[in-house]
Amino acid sequence: MSIVKMKKISLYGLNSEKDVLLRDLAFAGCVEIRDQSEKLQSEEWVGLVSPDTADLSLNRLEDKMSGVKSAIDVLTPLASKRKAFAPKPKKTVKDFERVLSEEASLLVISDAINEIVKRQDSLLTENSKAEVYISSLKPWEKLDIPMSLTGTKFTSLTIGTIPVRVEIDELKAKLNERDIEAHISVINSSKTTHYITVLYYKSCEDEVMDFLKDYSFNKVNLKRENHTISEEIKSYNKKIEKNIKELADIKKELTEFVENLGELEFLYDAYRAKHNIISIKSSLVKTNEVFLAEGYVPEKNTEKVDSIIEGYTAYVEYADPDDYEDTPVLLKNNGIITPYEMVTELYSLPKYGSIDPNSIMAPFFWLFFGIMMADIGYGLVMLGLGLFVLLKFKPTGFAGKLFGLVTQCGISTILIGIVYGSFFGDSIPIISELFTGKSVNIKSFIDPIKDPITVMLACIGLGFIHIIVGMGIEAYQLIKDGKPFDALFDIGFWYIVFAGIIAFLIIGKPGLYISAAGAIGLVLTQGRSKKGIFGKLSSGILSLYGITGYLSDLLSYSRLLALGLSSAVIASVLNTMGALGGRSIFGIVLFIVVFIAGHLFNLALGVLGAYVHSSRLQYVEFFGKFYRSGGIPFKPFKMKSKYVEFCETDNK
Numbered sequence: 333m334s335i336v337k338m339k340k341i342s343l344y345g346l347n348s349e350k351d352v353l354l355r356d357l358a359f360a361g362c363v364e365i366r367d368q369s370e371k372l373q374s375e376e377w378v379g380l381v382s383p384d385t386a387d388l389s390l391n392r393l394e395d396k397m398s399g400v401k402s403a404i405d406v407l408t409p410l411a412s413k414r415k416a417f418a419p420k421p422k423k424t425v426k427d428f429e430r431v432l433s434e435e436a437s438l439l440v441i442s443d444a445i446n447e448i449v450k451r452q453d454s455l456l457t458e459n460s461k462a463e464v465y466i467s468s469l470k471p472w473e474k475l476d477i478p479m480s481l482t483g484t485k486f487t488s489l490t491i492g493t494i495p496v497r498v499e500i501d502e503l504k505a506k507l508n509e510r511d512i513e514a515h516i517s518v519i520n521s522s523k524t525t526h527y528i529t530v531l532y533y534k535s536c537e538d539e540v541m542d543f544l545k546d547y548s549f550n551k552v553n554l555k556r557e558n559h560t561i562s563e564e565i566k567s568y569n570k571k572i573e574k575n576i577k578e579l580a581d582i583k584k585e586l587t588e589f590v591e592n593l594g595e596l597e598f599l600y601d602a603y604r605a606k607h608n609i610i611s612i613k614s615s616l617v618k619t620n621e622v623f624l625a626e627g628y629v630p631e632k633n634t635e636k637v638d639s640i641i642e643g644y645t646a647y648v649e650y651a652d653p654d655d656y657e658d659t660p661v662l663l664k665n666n667g668i669i670t671p672y673e674m675v676t677e678l679y680s681l682p683k684y685g686s687i688d689p690n691s692i693m694a695p696f697f698w699l700f701f702g703i704m705m706a707d708i709g710y711g712l713v714m715l716g717l718g719l720f721v722l723l724k725f726k727p728t729g730f731a732g733k734l735f736g737l738v739t740q741c742g743i744s745t746i747l748i749g750i751v752y753g754s755f756f757g758d759s760i761p762i763i764s765e766l767f768t769g770k771s772v773n774i775k776s777f778i779d780p781i782k783d784p785i786t787v788m789l790a791c792i793g794l795g796f797i798h799i800i801v802g803m804g805i806e807a808y809q810l811i812k813d814g815k816p817f818d819a820l821f822d823i824g825f826w827y828i829v830f831a832g833i834i835a836f837l838i839i840g841k842p843g844l845y846i847s848a849a850g851a852i853g854l855v856l857t858q859g860r861s862k863k864g865i866f867g868k869l870s871s872g873i874l875s876l877y878g879i880t881g882y883l884s885d886l887l888s889y890s891r892l893l894a895l896g897l898s899s900a901v902i903a904s905v906l907n908t909m910g911a912l913g914g915r916s917i918f919g920i921v922l923f924i925v926v927f928i929a930g931h932l933f934n935l936a937l938g939v940l941g942a943y944v945h946s947s948r949l950q951y952v953e954f955f956g957k958f959y960r961s962g963g964i965p966f967k968p969f970k971m972k973s974k975y976v977e978f979c980e981t982d983n984k
Contacts, residue, residue: 702744757903795889
């Protein structure tokens with residue numbers, strides 16, 4: 333349970349074997365390859381090596397990937413839904429080479445799917461335009477004349493719209509007043525618009541248009557068709573229906589390709605992996621015959637690298653990383669501790685060569701979470717959910733850590749809930765009273781609502797242990813770094829001060845002498861980096877002010893009680909609200925609805941609060957005492973995939 337020891341690796345190989353060798357390294361997924369471009373400016377290397385640029389085929393490969401991805405996106409909704417967190421199919425080197433050898437036939441399928449989709453999109457666009465067109469014609473549907481009819485030899489027929497605020501009768505009256513020979517008919521009206529026809533002599537067209545312009549008349553032009561508008565609408569509706577039938581046929585046609593979805597997904601991932609292999613070349617340098625790859629590999633994986641290069645004309649060197657290097661960090665913990673890595677990773681990875689805090693932090697985080705949730709019912713829900721996902725879907729990565737954490741924290745929530753006697757708050761007595769008329773209570777060892785002081789003192793005592801452990805880790809790191817006196821001066825004397833305070837609380841006055849001895853040690857040593865007696869002593873005296881910081885840290889642990897109480901109070905309020913309906917059928921239904929919805933909300937709120945505040949106590953009060961952050965995550969060069977899992981062996 334620690335930070336994995338790394339080795340710096342330098343790999344020399346033939347350019348002719350580079351692609352295949354990189355492929356095998358990618359399948360192994362245990363080497364991080366670093367960019368070597370700085371060697372091109374180094375006096376030691378300039379003139380000896382040149383950049384190893386990526387293959388020009390990348391653009392073509394990206395086009396293929398795009399086409400295959402489009403086909404996958406089309407087929408995925410048509411396929412049967414896959415289970416969440418379901419394991420990906422495993423593929424080996426042989427499978428990888430096989431699917432690439434079959435890419436021609438798979439690309440034919442992909443292109444066929446994309447061509448069908450183009451047809452589908454064209455029909456959908458056509459239908460969309462037709463619907464818009466029909467919508468524009470609908471207001472004129474009652475106009476029972478050919479669309480091409482615009483008048484006679486001496487008359488003109490114009491159609492258009494005017495705002496509904498214009499009174500038609502008033503408009504007609506104004507026409508008569510101005511002695512304009514025109515006839516207006518309202519075909520249809522909406523909330524905002526009148527749809528009208530205007531019949532007038534051609535000789536007075538300008539006069540009519542000028543008049544209507546004052547009333548915001550907007551002329552509408554129709555297609556020159558020999559049939560009526562209603563017939564035009566029917567014609568376009570038939571086109572839409574025809575297209576809908578064709579779209580249904582297209583869907584059936586696409587469904588026939590669903591059986592190829594798995595192979596297309598595999599091909600896409602093979603392309604992604606190939607793209608990664610080609611792209612990594614840009615981080616390498618080479619001569620005419622040989623290439624150089626440098627990076628890092630976990631010490632335990634050096635034998636695996638050795639076995640890979642045995643089949644190639646290649647040479648590898650390993651070396652211990654220098655202290656000044658940005659050596660990547662890889663954490664290795666057992667199944668119980670691994671879920672807590674997500675807490676640490678959210679803050680920052682530990683620096684290489686320092687201490688992985690997860691195994692020490694885990695018990696505290698687990699306990700803090702349980703104290704803040706502290707309910708048997710909530711714990712059972714968390715435990716059940718976590719176990720269900722872990723056992724059924726066997727998730728890995730972040731999801732595996734998340735549900736592992738949910739499961740473990742569910743256990744601590746149950747245990748502290750037993751201590752508090754809480755099952756969905758005070759639901760047991762309320763449910764028993766509501767359904768049976770009898771009051772039943774769960775025995776509690778301590779009630780945080782009735783006896784908060786005791787719980788508060790226990791939380792602060794737990795916080796004190798938490799802080800002391802953090803300081804002890806820092807002392808250990810100082811000793812490990814060859815600074816035992818710094819450990820004594822900076823940590824040991826504070827331990828003496830705290831020991832004296834505890835002794836004073838237990839045995840009285842002698843404890844003060846112990847604390848005083850520790851304080852004197854601090855005064856004499858904390859200013860050791862300063863110049864002059866005055867500077868050393870003044871800095872030493874000022875260091876005693878640090879006791880206020882420790883007191884502030886201790887008070888932070890009161891949030892353990894505060895969040896536990898808030899969750900318990902909300903649960904109690906929910907139960908009381910649910911029981912307001914009494915023992916009637918309505919009351920029982922009300923209780924069930926309020927109980928389920930309310931407690932789910934309280935559970936979600938409590939889990940979020942417990943996670944955030946448990947994490948804060950680790951980040952500020954615990955990590956602040958010893959943690960050396962800034963670690964760079966280990967990013968191995970590997971086969972990137974979305975749909976399949978690449979593996980080295982044929983074990984499925």
